[in-house]
Amino acid sequence: MNISTPPEQLRSVTASPMFRLNILAGITGAAVACLAWLFLQLIDSVQWIFYRDGGFLAHDLGFWALLIPVTGGLVAGLIIKYYAHEARGHGVPVVIEAVAVKQARLSTHVALAKGAAAATCIGTGFSLGRIGPLILMASTFGSEVGQRTGLSVAETRTMVGCGAAAALTTAFNAPLGGVIFAIELILTEFRTRSFIPLVVASVIATAVARTLKGDLTAFDSLPPYSLRSPLEYLLYLVLGVLAGLAATGFIKLLFSVDRLAARLKQVPLPAQTALGGLAVGAIALSFPEVLGNGFDVTHGMLQGQADTTRLRGPDGMLALGNLTLLLAALFALKLLATSISIGSGASGGVFTPSLFLGAALGATFGMMVAPLGFTAPAGAYALVGMAAFTAAATRGTLTAIVLLFEMSGDYQIILPLMLACVVADAVCYVTSEHSIYTTKLAQRGVHIDLGAEQDLMRMLTIEEAMTREVMTFNPNTPLEVAIQQVEDTGHMSFPVVQDG
Secondary structure, three states: OOOOOOHHHHHHHHOOHHHHHHHHHHHHHHHHHHHHHHHHHHHHHHHHHHHOOOOOOOOOOOOHHHHHHHHHHHHHHHHHHHHOHHHOEOOHHHHHHHHHHOOOOOOHHHHHHHHHHHHHHHHOOOOOEOHHHHHHHHHHHHHHHHHHOOOOHHHHHHHHHHHHHHHHHHHHOOHHHHHHHHHHHHHOOOOHHHHHHHHHHHHHHHHHHHHHHOOOOOOOOOOOOOOOOOOHHHHHHHHHHHHHHHHHHHHHHHHHHHHHHHOOOOOOHHHHHHHHHHHHHHHHHHOHHHOOOOHHHHHHHHHOOOOHHHHOHHHOHHHHOOHHHHHHHHHHHHHHHHHHHHHOOOEOEOHHHHHHHHHHHHHHHHHHHHHHOOOOOHHHHHHHHHHHHHHHHHOOHHHHHHHHHHHHOOOOOHHHHHHHHHHHHHHHHHHOOOOOOOHHHHHOOOOHHHOHHHHHHHHOOHHHHOOOOOOOEOOOOOHHHHHHHHHHHOOOOOOEOOOO
16 A cells, blocks of 8 residues: 555645745744854953953943943943944834834844944943844844745744744843744744744744753742742732833833933933943942843842842952842843843843843842742842733733743742742733833834734724725626636625726
């Protein structure tokens, strides 16, 4: 019995649009993993050139901590001003807008400028993250693949989502989180036809990234956290409320600084970004933890380590005499430094700083409730706070839940984490109309929450939408002819006239 696949059937499968889409998704995933590795290496190289240190917590820099961000801001400002003005800011809103109302078209030269400017800003200490720029570059690659291979607009949107999913997957070694992020925040809808390519891109990106970097969770070596008492659910609920309010404050502060900077039109952009670097450097003189994305500091807070070498280095973490006050100060100053960095026009992301802010808020809360005697360590509250704050700020609740689980590898605390995320998102939804990604778009009249179709209708004029060549029927037109015209034109109504 011949059970082999007939050549005709094999050709039919390989020629199908879905097969081609999955192949392109796999190529995109592999390419984005390599792109992400190169981008992270570029940032580390810039950081090494200026700081000669594996991290930003070097305490012997003195006033160099002022000059280095100023230099980085000046260089990045020049790149943005003379190469691509759209490269300022945090990147993800550009992708969201392109998918919603620009037929998934993204500019390659903007992505290149974004990469160069972001590497300069982050490497010299601006309080910004790597994820936003990486998502923009990866999504642009997906957009280019879609356009150059003749895919439809819907398929090109899927390819943009594949790039975004692969980017987040590679950055955090979180394949499922990358897929959920692309569905929840980039494509903003679930379709089976899109889901499969997203999974393909994420899986391939994970395989390539693990070959390049090894198979480690983003936050490795965390102690196992669990619920110590059912009463802790109340504490996590309160933490969710606080995270939602804090996320609202972050959004409002971020765009208040941005609006203030927009009024300084007479000040050249390179000067604005240099001044932003000066402000961040001034904060870093006393609190160098605010420099960069703060990933190592966040890791320390999640581990619940209170020794001086983990959060503050050899000079001593307990300079303020109180760990709780120090954590609260780090939260407030990181909030300010990130808002200044974005507001000044620098290039970088806000996702990783959001993780820092949530961890600092949660750790502070955990230290405050520790005297109750029935609570988990502060690191558990840092983990939950990190997820809750990120969920509220981005409006990506499912993304935050799945991503933090994958990043920590800890399932024991998933129920409190889910509770806090949902509560935080609900609070932020009531207190802030838009997320950290959509506020700027809404200010420009692009309302993602209305859906791509409705927003497109807002942007089109009647002249652009109207059909100039009107097809008509007369009363004697056969029904089968009319049906064929409906199928051919896509129109659902036609004028019926007696005389031509």
